[in-house]
Amino acid sequence: MPMNKFLFDHQLAAMKADRSGSAEERVAAADMVGGRAKQLAEWRKANGLSDRGWPTDERTPSEEQ
DSSP, X not given: OOHHHHHHXXXXXXXXXXXXXXXXXXXXXXXXXXXXXHHHHHHHHHXXXXXXXXXXXXSOTTTOO
């Protein structure tokens, strides 16, 4: 997947998290943000790129899906 698509999906997930109405929606949106950040990190690592300055998965290991 192209980097721009990863970044777009991550930003969209972050906007959804910011606009979530219920607690359930916020949890789902936070999971989406964390999952997108994890995908970004994995892609960058697989391509030998640094992760400095890029989104990171801030969920605790017990929250990861």
